[in-house]
Amino acid sequence: MNQDAWLAALVGELRRHGVGPDLAGHVVAEAATHLRDSGEPPLSAFGAPGSYARDVADSIGAAAPAPRRPPPGPVRLDVRGISKRYRRHRVLSDVNLTVRAGQIAAVVGANGAGKSTFLRICAGLVSPDRGEVHAYGSLGYCPQDGGTREFLTPDEHFVLIGTGRDLDRSAARRAGRAHAARLDWEPDRGRLAGQLSGGTRQKLNLVMARLGEPDILLLDEPYQGFDRGAYLDFWHEVWRWRDTGTAVVVVTHLLNQLDRVDIVLDLTPDRERVV
């Protein structure tokens, strides 16, 4: 089944499973983006349209009634009046965001809207032209890709990152493997990061960001290359981290779980926004 036929079938299946038109639109757009970025055939990335639509409907069903969770805690990340230009190109203009412990903020917007730039500024990797970022607590950052070292094994990554987060070698390995298991991944001892699939390398990036259980997690579309099961595991992990008091900021193109986040920061410039 080609991509267009699969997406068309998904539209029908989502309707059949009672998913509303707005959410269905997000799901289809997000699936299309994933297929375009990954180049994977739709059946191997998401499975049959009917079973994917059922999983989406189930995940929404699981959302209602809203699960009990602790109220948000203290402010962990406070971003005030951030502006950024690259030469004459204005990327961010007076952007504000406050995230508390136990909240998820989704950063959305069109391609090139400045989502990754914004997250890099929050992580302290890029300086803004104007504005301030205050982080209250420890910080983990998962880049869109490229955070791994080709000639190290996953365990060696865990030890390397763990060292900076007060974990000794065996504690870092144990913690890394425990986080990996929650993403349904058991790292192979002898395999180097350069030999892992793209999706598995992203799991490694995600586990590294999570090592030492930072108070603030900055995630830049961390699910690139994930198959359907890994994508759902990822969101369950995000909700679990939130419910145990982590402040999570997650960049995404489009979000089919908008009802399960606390804050949505849309960086689409006003002139491009569709209302």
Ligand SMILES: Nc1ncnc2c1ncn2[C@@H]1O[C@H](COP(=O)(O)OP(=O)(O)OP(=O)(O)O)[C@@H](O)[C@H]1O
């Ligand atoms: N180091 C840089 N030098 C010059 N321009 C840059 C640099 N980094 C980003 N840009 C430009 O800034 C704009 C925003 O890029 P950014 O990657 O933050 O957008 P994005 O919303 O994350 O995009 P996407 O959805 O495609 O991932 C783009 O036009 C990009 O070309």
